[in-house]
Amino acid sequence: MAIIVAAIVAFLSIKLNAFRDFQIAEIAVEVTAVAGLTVLTGLSGQISLGNGAFMAIGAYATALLLLHLNWPFYLVLVFAGAVTAVAGAVVGIAAARLHGPYLAGATLLLGVALPSLALAYPGIFGGDQGLNVVFTTPAFLGVNFPLTRWQAWVSTLVALIVLVLLANLAQSRIGRTWRAVRDNEVAAALDGINVAAARVRAFVVSAASAGLAGALLAIVTGLVAPGGFTITLSIALLTAAVIGGLGSLAGALWGSLVIVLVPTYVTDVATSQGLSSSVGANIPIVAYGVVLILVMLVFPQGIQGGLLRLISAFLGPDQKSRTRRTAPTPHVTPSADQAPASQHEKEGFS
């Protein structure tokens, strides 16, 4: 609960600058999506390179509902999350038997292919130009309340709700089931756990989070078009989850901060140096790549893992902080002793 209070307080103090409000909303959107992904990949051990597709589903559902039915936003939000959850169930069932790189490949192609539905059916989905989303501040706030601030508030609220729900899930029996399945599927099955159901459940939760994030993205940017949901988005989500610390909800926040703020910051630095456009525009890209590599090499547990290490080192050895709880290694690496494909099915990352 402390985190919620702290976040709201800190956030309210920033409402001076409208652009920062927008960035807060952006970060909240990312956190919502990344939190769901980190649960899916970190806790239940299923890699997904296609959560951007779920965001697209949530965003398009929002746009269509607002456009055609004009429902109030909270209802739209719930419905968008529900629709995406159903999609998540479908994907989860299809992917239930897939592991490691095969799951990665399937979700990668999902992330690539799904947005092209919008191009294939332009009558419904608006084609390449997408659908407009109109979102206004509610009347009770008065006419002078800036839209960006309201967007930031709504996004942050939804993000916090999702984080709380996910945190509860992670610590509940469902979460324990996920970890059991992730760590050793055979043992979990022997223990009576319905492995397939647990995996599908994880996909549903992850997809719902991404769908809600997509709904928020729709109202924050005002346009839902396929160009906003390319594979780059899915990869950015995974990157944020791993950099922040896989399996950790706090890590979702760190990762989101990195992917939202680092490119903008580096761009500002590059343009202020007066570099030519072809060089200047690519500096943030080079920096981003370098950051990814460095963080992985220096902080293999992600930022959250690194922070916890630092904190526990700081506080001394009497604090037996269970770092395993929030920054686990995704699973047990089958040791190099086990023979690969020709004898057993060798799993890279499950």
Added chain:
Amino acid sequence: MKKSQRLRWQAAAIMTSALLGVAACSSSGSSSSSSSTSSSSNAALTASAPGITPTTITIGSHQPLTGPAAPGYSEIAPASTAYFDYVNANGGIYGRKIVYKYLDDGYDPTKTASVVRQLVLQDNIYALFNGLGTPTHLAAVSFLNSEKVPDVFVASGCECWNAPSTYPETFGWQLDYISEGKILGQYIKQHFAGEKVGYFYQNDEFGQDGVKGLDDEIPASMVVSKQSYVTTNVNIGPQVAALRASGAKVIVSFSIPAFTALLKLGMLKLGYNPTLTVSDVGSDPITLGGLLEAFAKQAGATVNGNQLTNGIITDEYLPALSASDSWYVLFKKIHDQYEPKAPLDGNFFYGMAVAYTFVQAMLKAGRNPTRADLTNAIQGGLPQGPMVAPFAYSSTNHLGVTGAYMGIIQNGVVVQQGSVLTTDTTATGPITTYTGSEEQAPASGIPSASS
């Protein structure tokens, strides 16, 4: 257990607050407009609007500088900058220097929304200039209009920018795709009557609007095949095979240069040689020649890519890039001085021409313009400058140039065929011959303030 957990939450909370605090502190405040008394010949220059100081005018743009959509388009903003640099070095706009800040959006509408807000809310631009791309700009247009930021000369031929009642701040510039389709369509109807015609078009608003215009003019009985492509799939062999199978003797292509080149290569591969008509967007001879040059060398001789572009029919709303044109001479001079390493091709020319129009508009807006002064200046009509046809600007029409001339590419240059034709975006609007003449480039290279 619980204690360590609480400790973690607290640590995270502190971190969060710290980070958010840092973010707040590091926000660069708005550029404060300090008043100063400048000793100018007429009235003193003041900070008359956001983005305007006594010494500078700051404008912004969103452009695809990286990513799959960048090749080609990323040349435009540096070209505009080159022209602005020239103007700045020669007195500026009433003594103010133009500061052009353009940010990369990677052709991603989500990123466009972000950079445009950054430009308006943080960098305090006076106006958004030449925002590039239809889906990308659609993500920015509502925000710009609600913030009452002039949104001038959008780099897209969508007719959706012509909405003076919903988007009063937004103005187009280039020839819109429907009008272009009509002009191309009429040429085909007149010169290839009764022949089988096939379409090849990009499956987005650019290609679809072009097809709309074509269909307004070309009788449906002539059209035997319509093949579309998406920029994410370069294997267009199947589409070319389908066009060939349909027996089309004339192909009209609404494609970007890369796909025009691929179309040409695909035709070579099938030994299929119809007459090729290409939209202005994808027909720049220098760009096409560059893309095809590696294949023209095949025969062993040292021909360049021009051999493969000869005979392509196209339309143009800017003068041809030949030394006999006064605009080419002017822009080449500026290019050689400020951006010598960039290729002087259609995109570069475009960037300089639109910058010229902007300077004309700013000069018309007055010595101490407000934002409304700029939009009013445009709505009052602008001289056509380098364009071959007049602009449509009025209080009821926010579209840009109204026409183009037809041409055939020969030896890497578009050779004009016939007069300039003007039209509108309606299905039945007539295509008329423009009887006015092209303007010559001013000797100083800078438009006169009295237009």
Added chain:
Amino acid sequence: MVEFLQFTLGGIVFGMIYAAIALSLVLIWRGTRLLNFAQGGMAMLTTYIAIEVIYKTHSYWAGFVIALVAGLILGAASELTVVRPTAGKPELNSVIVTIGLLILFEGLAGIFFGGQYRSFPAAFSVTGLKVGGTPLGVSRFDVFTVAAVLATTLILAVLFRYTTAGLRMRAAAFNATVARLSGIRVARVLTVGWALAGLLGALAGVLVTPSTFLYPNSMDAIFVLGFTAAVIGGLDSPVGAVVGGLLLGVGLSYVGGYLNSDLTSLVALGVLVVVLMIRPNGLFAGARMRRV
């Protein structure tokens, strides 16, 4: 009927490109159990190196050979500097690291070579071949493309099966500890595996870039389809990589010809889902683990 032939032949050509990428991924997977997301980016870089060499020396084949050599070097260098340190750490770290490499390569290419399209020459004529007046829809260069990928595949197969070096690589992939005990320098073998994968990727790059033009993101879409082909075929199976590539190339060619080019990625997804539902480890997966 003629179109069917043209679609098929054209699909085979692109299919071999996907196969080459898929093979490079399979090589790395078999050796190191890692997915190399930077494979397309490496291929793009080596193709840039090739075009620079071609411009300076006016020799296509010099550029071709240098590209392949650069692929070897780049693959080995990537493994040594950036991937090796992630060994023993969570597997996803190596995924992120290779994604980071990909992004880094694309940014560097933009800086050093510029973001504009560059035309890349084909080794042979791109004019279509005809049989009795009917165009086949493929050119001499296309035939060369298919032949080059097939030849490289065969050479690698021979290398693995019949040479000591190949035996060492297979041993190290099969059981690294025992291989080490037998005196095999497993680490060096892994580097060689990445180097060969880099060579395959470079080959794919120079063969496909005439059709895509060269720019920093030119290999992105090709990589996604190559990865899909590898997954369809089964990441442990080189044969599967080739089959997967051909299946995808030809299938998508039919979709583009008979249906709509918008639908190609959706159809690819459909094919992938169908294959994986039946065989979750790809078409040519090895024996499944026996569940107790």
